[in-house]
Each structure stands twice: as C-alpha cells, then as structure tokens.
Amino acid sequence: MTLEIGLIHYLVLGAILFALGIIGVVTRRNAVGVLISIEIILNAANLNLIAFAKHAAKGLALPGLQGSAGLDGQVFAIFIILLAACEAALALAIIITIFNRFGSIEVDYANTMSG
C-alpha cells in the first residue's frame, strides 16, 4: 500500500518542528542553541507556506480572492529565508559582543539586569 503524502502530513511536520523550536528556545542555555531553535521555528513556517502554496491555495481560492495565490506562499518562503539569514548574521555579531563582555555565550551569564 502506498502512502500518499498530502497537505496534512506537511502541516503535522510543521507543527512538530514549531513545537521543537519553542522547546529549544525555552530550554537551551547557549545563545547559539537558541538561535538554531529560532531557525527551526522559521522553517516550520516555511514548510507550512510551501505546503499550502502547493495544496491549499488552489483549493481554497474563491472568486474575489483569486489570482496567483499559489505563488504567494513560495515568494513568502524566499523572503523568510533571506530574513532568517540577516537575523542570524546579526545575532551572531551580537553573540560575539556578548562573548567579549561576559566571557561566555550562556544566556544565564548575560543576565545582570532584572527587577
């Protein structure tokens, strides 16, 4: 029996990735680890967008909301990849500054302000 891979599979995978990302953000103490988790969240959204662009957009598009709705999701995904790269570059630069000031990239060390 062949298993047909439909939209729902992509969405479930996206949801799992999203949950893993959130768990990573909450539990990781290393700033780079948090950054990786954030990238996973972004990729969960990417996966959703692409899956929807392929499967759902055509099925859902109603008169008045038509057009090249299918392409929107893919375009969005490309923009996200771009912005994720920008964000990663920036975050790494900031992490280097943190290392210079605190001698560690554990987020717990860089926690002098509170209250």
Next chain:
Amino acid sequence: MTAAPQSIMPLLTQMTFIVPELMLAVAIVVVIACDMFLPREKSWQCGWVALAGLGIAAMDAVYLWNVTSGRMLGGPARLFWGMVSADNFAMFFKLMFLAGAGVTILLSLRSAELTRMRSGEYYALLLTATMASCFMASSSNMLMLYLALETLSLPSYVLAGYRKSDRQAAEASLKYILFGAVSSGVMLYGLSLLYGLAGSLDYAAITRIATVNYPVFIVTMIFLIAGFGFKMSAAPFHFWAPDVYEGAPTPITAYLSVVSKMAGFAAIMRLLAPYFSMTTIAPYFDAARGMLGRQFDLTSIFWLLAVLTMTLGNFTALRQTNIKRLLAYSSIAHAGYMLTAFVAHNKDAFSAVMFYLIIYFIMNFGMFAAVTFIYNRTGSFQISDWRGLFYRSPIVVVCMGILLVSLIGLPPTAGFVGKWKLFVAVVEEGQRSASPWFFYSLVLIALANSVVSLYYYVGIIKQMCFYEPGEKLANFRFNTTQKLAMLCFAAPIIALQINWQPLSRFVERGMGAARQAVIMIIPMTTHQNQTLRAAEKTHGPQAFDIRHTGDHPC
C-alpha cells in the same frame, strides 16, 4: 496576486504615494556616504543630514496627507497589487513616525551617551527603522507586514546595543534579538496558517476564516498577537522591554517606547479593521462558556491582554529605582490602557487610541528628554539622584511635573483627555452590548490601575521637590536649550487639555480615510460570504475545513 481591487493607476503614479519612504531611502544612502567622508570626531554631523532627509520626507507626507483625504481617493486606496494602502490612516502614522525620528535625532545629538562614537551608521539605522515603520503603518498584505516588521526590528536590535563597549548594552541587544526573533517566528507561523486557510495573504482574507471556522481563526490570531504584542510590549511578551530600555542609549529607548510601539498599534489596527467591521462571525462553540456573560472571542483575548498588561506594568513599576526601567514599565502599562480600545473595537475607540498615541508621544519623549539632559550632567539613571532637582531648576521640574501628571492621567493635562476618550469609548460599547459588565469591569480595572500608577509617578515628584539637592546635583543646571525643549514638551500637554478639538479633528481625518479603506473591503467580504454560503449549500458546512482541502486534488 491578491484580493485587492486592482489598481488602474500606472506604477509611476503609485510610486508618488510612497515618496516619504523613498526619501528616507535616499537619506540613508546619503548619511552613509557622508559618514565615509567625515572623520570620526565629526561623524555626529550626519545627524543633521538625517534630520534634513526626515524633513523632506515629512513635507511630502504632509502633502500626501492632503491628497489622500481629498477627492483623490476616488481611485483605489491600495497600491502595488494591494501591498500597501495609501490612506489618511497611513499618513497619520507616517507623520508621527517622522516626527518621532526627528525628536530622537535631536536627542541623540545632545546625548552624552553617544559622544566619541562613530555615529554615521547610527543615524542610517535610525532612518531604516523609521522607513520600515512607515511601511508597517501602510501595509495591507501579510508579506509586506512581515517584511516591514523585520526591517523595523533588525536596526532596532543593533541600535539597542549601540554602545557596544558597555556590558548592559550588549546584554540588552542579545535579549532584544532573542525575544524579537522568537516572537516574530511565532507570528510568522500564525501568518503561514492564515495564508493556508484563507488562500491569500491579503488582510481582507482573514474575515473569510472568521465567517467559516472561528476557533481556528482565534488560534491563528493568538499566534499573530505574539508578534504585535512584542512590538507593543504587551504582557506576556514584554520581558525584553525593561532590560532593553535600560541598556539602550536613552534616545533609542525613547524611540523604541514611542515609534516602535506606535508601529505595532498601527499595524494591528489595520489588520483587524476588516474583522471588526464584520457583522457576523461563524457560530462556534455550541456551549461556549464565556467571560462575564459573553462568549469567548477575539475581544475576550484583548480583554485579558489589556488587563494583564496594565496590571503587570503598573505593579512592577512600583518597586523600580532606575528611571529608565520605571518608564519602561510605565510604557507597558500605557500599552495596556490603549489595548482596551481593541475590546471596544468601534470607530470611537480606534480614534481614541490614535489620540492617546499622540499624547503618549509628547509625554514619553518629554520624560526621556529630561532623563537624557540629567544624565548628561550627573551620569546616573537612579531616581534617588534626582533629589532636590526642584531647587536647581524650578522651571524644568514644573515641566516634568506636568508630564508626570499627564502620565497618571489627572485633569489639568492632556493625559486625562486621552484616557477619558479611551474609557468612554469602552463604556459606550458596553451600553450597546448585551453583556455590559464585560466592558465596565475593564474600565474599572483600568481606573484602579491609574490609581496605582499615581503612587510611583508622584514618588518621582516627591524626590525632586521635598529633599535637599544631593551631591551629584551640586553644580547642576540646565542650559537654555534644554529648558526650552522641556517647555516645548510641557506646553502642548496643558494646551491640549484646554482645547483638544484641533487634535480630535486631526485624528478624525486620519480615521475617516481608514474607514473608507475598510468600506472598500466590505463589498468584497459580503461577496465572499455569498460565495461561501453557496459553497456550503453544495458541499456541506465542512466545505472549507482544512482536512477537506487536504484531500483536494492538485
């Protein structure tokens, strides 16, 4: 590409509506170029170049303000295939952002925190953030919204940590980028679901989901509110705010607390305008146990968000000793007050938010200007170091007193008018509603919160007036420019209490055009409703359920 009414204007004509942003883009390049030719100790002069760019952009925004509120709107209000809106609502916020960036640059030029630093990039980044907030206020497509939000966030992260030799600044920057990236990621996940469910990235599309499957709509909106809540610093997405406000240079703190927050409010107001103008939403939980005799819906979420934000902000502010942290919590509390308007979600409430934002703009920039000036001479952000300031400079302390009373929201100031308008809008919605206590309780909580805030704001006044000047204020005095600046902030606060009609009319004009944009969406929405009804007749109520579309052959 989208649901927007297709524009018949040629592209070049459409470009004229984003000239303020284009001007800022040019100014960014010019500032960077100037920075290359100026030696390090003179690079602060880039600030004046940036200011000139802002001035030109603002002049054009004023011109467009008149264009978009005139008959010109006979043409479609949305440009570039529905990506951005050109209406008075957008222009209103663009004017505020440009003014806010101008004040920030003037403060930066006067701030001792930024001297001896290479500052060309600083102003270029500030202009980039401003350009992005302008786009955020006018975006009417989720892709545009996300791009604008990120373009606003990325320079903000750098600016927060601009004093990079400082430990606190580095920490502020790290916290800001981690919180920001997570919340924008969560929002993005919500956007991706919204896109799939609606089949379009257009704002108008969200009403489709609300009419078909309300619970799913609520879930996606919760994801989205994470992103906006971060920008608005609404609890529980506010954790970054106090630390970033403390570590960032004071002018940037002011910028984040005013312009960045306003951008968040502008974007969410535009995003939700089509939803709030809907008359029907899908019947959802059959036995929904709501709050205070009301079904659980999006307004209930805003109720919780508003109450949590203002209570947390005010009560945590009580034990702050650092003025920047105190103002951070105060700005969180004010976000809470403004969120009450989303519970009322009528036209009056939205105009009240815009009205309040203008007053908030003056109050907060005024307070942060005072903080900058005092830091320049004392090198301290501790409120206890402000002791006896009154005996050094009565005029400035009176101005600060006016600003603080306005932040509390007491009568002889504009802060009272702003809060009055906000709460009246909520109460009036309650009178029309079947469950009035849902609205009344919110106003009561907000009033109780205002009383709490009295304590810490008056505490500052007490420190300034009822103690002998401390050693840090031994030779302290404000110069004439600083006194004039403080008077410029305090005078409108009193003047607007005496006569707020001009400002009200300004806000009404901004709101009026926004309503027109909403009206443009309504025919489409009713059309969608009809289509949906027809589809439901043939396919049954599950016609647009997500599982159904999953099986759709492709």
